[in-house]
Amino acid sequence: MKKYAKLTMAMIISIVLFSSCAAIIKVDDKVQDNIKEIDETVEEAICENEVPENTKLDSSQAEKDNEAVEKQEKIEDKEIDLQKVKPNEAGQIMVVMYHGLGDTEKTYVRTRENFKEDLRLLYEKGYRPISLKDYINNEIDTEAGKTPVVFTFDDGNITDFNIIEEDGEKKIDPESAIGILEDFNKKHEDFNLEATFFLYGENPFRQKELIDYKLKYIIDKGMDIGNHTKGHENLRSLSAIDIQKTIAKNIDYIKGYLPKYDMNTLSLPYGARPKSEEKRKYLFKGSFDGTIYNNIGALAVGWKPEHSSIHKKFDYKYIHRVHGSSEKFGIRYWLEYFDNNPNKRYISDGDKDTVTVPENLKEVVDENKLGERVLRTYSIEEESE
Numbered sequence: 078m079k080k081y082a083k084l085t086m087a088m089i090i091s092i093v094l095f096s097s098c099a100a101i102i103k104v105d106d107k108v109q110d111n112i113k114e115i116d117e118t119v120e121e122a123i124c125e126n127e128v129p130e131n132t133k134l135d136s137s138q139a140e141k142d143n144e145a146v147e148k149q150e151k152i153e154d155k156e157i158d159l160q161k162v163k164p165n166e167a168g169q170i171m172v173v174m175y176h177g178l179g180d181t182e183k184t185y186v187r188t189r190e191n192f193k194e195d196l197r198l199l200y201e202k203g204y205r206p207i208s209l210k211d212y213i214n215n216e217i218d219t220e221a222g223k224t225p226v227v228f229t230f231d232d233g234n235i236t237d238f239n240i241i242e243e244d245g246e247k248k249i250d251p252e253s254a255i256g257i258l259e260d261f262n263k264k265h266e267d268f269n270l271e272a273t274f275f276l277y278g279e280n281p282f283r284q285k286e287l288i289d290y291k292l293k294y295i296i297d298k299g300m301d302i303g304n305h306t307k308g309h310e311n312l313r314s315l316s317a318i319d320i321q322k323t324i325a326k327n328i329d330y331i332k333g334y335l336p337k338y339d340m341n342t343l344s345l346p347y348g349a350r351p352k353s354e355e356k357r358k359y360l361f362k363g364s365f366d367g368t369i370y371n372n373i374g375a376l377a378v379g380w381k382p383e384h385s386s387i388h389k390k391f392d393y394k395y396i397h398r399v400h401g402s403s404e405k406f407g408i409r410y411w412l413e414y415f416d417n418n419p420n421k422r423y424i425s426d427g428d429k430d431t432v433t434v435p436e437n438l439k440e441v442v443d444e445n446k447l448g449e450r451v452l453r454t455y456s457i458e459e460e461s462e
């Protein structure tokens with residue numbers, strides 16, 4: 078009830094103060110937890126590029142005046158939600174690994190039907206895509222009660238991103254991974270268009286004349302490109318210099334198309350990494366021929382969900398992935414696992430400024446990673462039958 082009262086109030090004030098964006102922003106801010114979507118629509122429609130400088134200042138002063146009241150309201154709202162939402166931001170997250178799509182299911186080929194069914198199941202069960210970078214950096218902004226999931230596609234297969242010609246016009250193949258993801262996102266706006274494509278070599282996505290278009294398209298849509306080395310070498314058998322060379326050369330190649338894009342995640346070809354710590358450090362920091370890199374994470378090939386990045390055991394140097402397959406330890410296996418073990422699953426509290434975990438998981442949170450955020454714990458009340 079409270080939600081609708083606030084919503085109505087916001088809408089009335091929005092209309093009355095049509096020309097004064099400052100007032101609208103103030104109201105928006107006050108009710109942001111409940112009407113985030115309305116906020117954006119109102120701001121976009123009315124305020125875009127039309128806020129005079131002095132009004133902005135008034136607005137921020139007014140916001141400060143109300144800060145204490147708003148904070149109190151927020152806390153009250155959140156505490157009511159805790160037992161219902163049962164957030165667990167120390168829970169596990171699936172980083173799903175796909176390669177190509179096809180008509181027949183193979184170890185590294187997902188049928189289109191199975192891929193679509195993966196998306197449908199994920200959505201229905203409350204999973205919502207986030208970017209790999211946000212996962213590693215622990216900047217998770219998933220809606221309260223939902224579980225983040227990360228999509229990755231290795232090798233730049235044409236079935237991941239294919240352009241076809243229809244009636245003399247070029248268009249994205251609706252049956253390629255990007256086409257399927259975009260279609261699903263159109264039908265379910267809260268299923269964000271987030272995926273990282275790990276590319277190597279000279280012809281990512283295998284349509285040479287369209288490399289430039291495709292790479293820019295991915296970044297323009299807010300998705301990501303990751304490093305899969307230049308030559309898809311087994312990094313276990315390379316020298317320190319050759320490790321740096323293959324990582325840096327791939328960066329040079331992508332920069333040829335996307336000079337400003339920071340490609341800073343690495344998918345280990347074959348999941349292999351050097352044995353010695355001395356060599357492993359070059360997976361993350363190194364340089365070759367003037368190109369310096371800083372990778373924020375390296376991805377393995379298998380076979381299980383990974384810790385939340387706020388968890389003490391989260392290791393950005395070797396992030397496990399779940400196979401996009403129906404085999405054992407594939408995505409379907411783990412979806413069922415989390416259905417049966419909901420307490421293992423990451424559940425968002427919907428607030429970027431807090432990290433919320435059940436009381437018994439307080440100890441696993443790496444407090445060094447909290448930064449400005451507040452760690453909040455709660456005890457789960459037993460539900461009465």
Ligand SMILES: [Zn+2]
Pocket residue numbers: 231232305309346347
């Ligand atoms: Zn590969």
